[in-house]
Amino acid sequence: MNDETRGALAGRTVGSAGSSAPQARVLPAAATEVTEVTEVTVSCASDSASRRALAHGLQQLRDGPVADACSALLRAAAGLRETDPLAARRALLAAASAAWSAGDHDTYRRVFAVAPCPVCSAVDASTPCARECPEAAWRDHRIGMSAVAQGDLRRATRILEPWLHEVTPRAETEELCDAGSMALLLGRLPLARRLLSLALASARSSGAETAVAGIIAHLACAELRAGLHPQARAHAEEGLVLARRLGQLNVAAELSALCALVVSIAGDLRTVRDQVAEVLAVAQPHGLAQAAFLAEWAQARAELAEGKVERAAARLAPLVQPGARQGHFGLWFLAVPCFVEACVLSDRVLEAPEMVDLFAVWADLGADPQAPAQLARCRALLAPADRSEELYRAALAHHEKASGPYEHARTHLAFGMWLRRRRRPTQARDQLRAALMGFEHCGAALWAKRAGAELRAAGEASGTAEAGLLSSLTPQQARIARDVARGATNKEIAAELSISIRTVEYHLRNVFAQLGVHSRTGLAHLLANVDDDHDRGWGLPEPG
Structure with a gap:
């Protein structure tokens, strides 16, 4: 409370009490004490409310609507800024966590907006504090996280990484x-x-x-x-x-x-x-x-x-494509490689190039060690035949520089599938074996099954498969037989394999003749005990 305020309060008190000199000397001090007590009481009540908001926000962050948690935490941060700066910062960081969980990009940016330093002369949002300023570390943190929120990860890394190593x-x-x-x-x-x-x-x-x-x-x-x-x-x-x-x-x-x-x-x-x-x-x-x-x-x-490529593409499209429905402002890029592959394997290939261009911007930021290899693989999937092999090999070279057996195996798989379609089975088997071993190494059983099916379709002998019921069929016929047995229609099979319905019907007649069955039900019954991973080929259409 300043002297002018104290004087005004004293004057009003004296006027109401009369003109006695002794009272004039005593009452101003009494009024000051009452006012200070009132201010302390209000301050304590405000501080208590802010701490309740902090506790409530942290609880909601773990179990409740995260938008509510964010509001409570921002309120707590504002209320504690003067009385308990450390608690205010804790509340602000928790609010950022809530905004991230909610996918609320605007609030995330606002949380880390950089204000002028109250201690030193740093005013501009990009200007760090003087080295001796007690606010220096916190301001650097906010400047770095503000750069993250704006997508400037290079600048964020320059500011934040030295602190991480300390x-x-x-x-x-x-x-x-x-x-x-x-x-x-x-x-x-x-x-x-x-x-x-x-x-x-x-x-x-x-x-x-x-x-x-x-x-x-x-x-x-x-x-x-x-x-x-x-x-x-x-x-x-x-x-x-x-x-x-x-x-x-x-x-x-x-x-x-x-x-x-x-x-x-x-x-x-x-x-x-x-x-x-x-x-x-x-x-x-x-x-x-x-x-x-x-x-x-x-x-x-x-x-x-599982080969349900159209469903995968439809599910991923709103997660990765720009717009109000985009899945998460800070995570969308993770799903782009899957989306591009699903588009190439379905009839949505025209949607993929734009996403590859956006993913290239992300990969160039250097924040994901797998991104350069994934980008080269995506480009290989979309490239004309005379460029694909070069891009696949570039992707494999990138993988050698960054640990990640699952993504490495996916590139081997995609390259092997491409080689098989180009009728280069010996080279295809080399890539597909590498894919199979990579998937097995990282416990990716579902994808190992896919690589194994592609490997057999490329001519790799499998004792169990050859002894099975489908050993007399071509890889294409075996795929169609398994799809029919699981209940797929001819139209669905044609869409999955990118062939005509008439071609499916032709292959199916040959399957019936080879296996001695006369109906789809009979085929399903016959194959009921045959393991999927021995007989089903995968993915892209056969050439021709």
């Missing part, structure tokens, strides 16, 4: 987790995994159980990005049990989505669908755009692996 194993759990999450955003995956593992160990040793499941979610995500699927699955399943026990439904939904992504390469489509339904049951009412995006991507990836 974080020691003895740092507090919260600092380790924040640093690990930041490294994950910047694509520094080994560093992210190291910091998040330290954060997890710190949380466990200190008994901070409520933080453990959230840290595990970040760690599992880093492992998935690095292609370490078995480790990601183990962590996600462990975290899921804990999050459910603690009633952290939002964290559980995110962990379920990560589990679905692992199952989309290691399990089967039905299991993925069940996992996705579990995610969306929480993600939709709570506004969890990140969890919903990951779940939808997982289902599309499983559909792609």
Whole structure:
């Protein structure tokens, strides 16, 4: 309270009390004390309300609508800015986390908007504080994260990465987790995994159980990005049990989505669908755009692996294409390679080039070590025949520079399929064997099955397959026989294999004759005990 305010209050008090000199000397002091007590009381009430908003926001962030959590946390940050700057910063970072979970790009940007420094002379949003300024570290953090929100990851990395390397194993759990999450955003995956593992160990040793499941979610995500699927699955399943026990439904939904992504390469489509339904049951009412995006991507990836390419393309289109329906402002690029492949294998190839161009911008930022190889593979899928091989080999060269066995195997698979269609079976088998071994190495059973089917279609001998019922059929006939047995119509088979319905009918007549059956029902019964992974070819149409 300033002197002018005190004087005004004193004057009003004296006037109402009379003109006695003693009173004039005593009452101003009494009025000042009353006013100061009132201000302290109001301040304490405001501070208490802000702390309640902080606690409520953190609770909603774990189990509630994340938009509500974000509003409560922003309110808490504003209320605590003067009385408890550290708590205000904690609230602001939690609000950013809520905005990210909600896919709210505008709020995410506003959270990290850089204001003039109240201590030193730094005014411009891109100007760091003086080195001795106590606000320097926090301002650098906000400038760097503001660059992330604007998509300027090169600038963000220049500002933030030096700090990441200064974080020691003895740092507090919260600092380790924040640093690990930041490294994950910047694509520094080994560093992210190291910091998040330290954060997890710190949380466990200190008994901070409520933080453990959230840290595990970040760690599992880093492992998935690095292609370490078995480790990601183990962590996600462990975290899921804990999050459910603690009633952290939002964290559980995110962990379920990560589990679905692992199952989309290691399990089967039905299991993925069940996992996705579990995610969306929480993600939709709570506004969890990140969890919903990951779940939808997982289902599309499983559909792609199962050969349901049109469904995969239709599911992925709104997730990756620009517009109001885009899945998540900071994650859409992850699903682009799947979308491009699904488009090429279906009748939506015209939609792919624009997305490849957008993905190229992302890949050029250097925030994802797998992106250059994925970009070259996408371009190879779309390129004319005289350029495809060069691009596939460029993609394989990029893979040699970045760890990621699953994506590496997918490039071998795509290249092998391309070579087989060009009637180069010997070279195709080399690529397809590499794909099969790569998928087996990272536990991608669903994709290993696809690679094995392609390998047999390229002429690789399989004792079990040759002893089976379909050994007398051509690869194309075997594919059609298996599709008929699972209930597909001739029209659906024709669309999947990019051949005419009449060609399907021709092959099917030959299948009936070879196997001695007279109906689709009879064929389905005959093949009921034949394993899919021995007989079904995959993917692109045969040449001619």
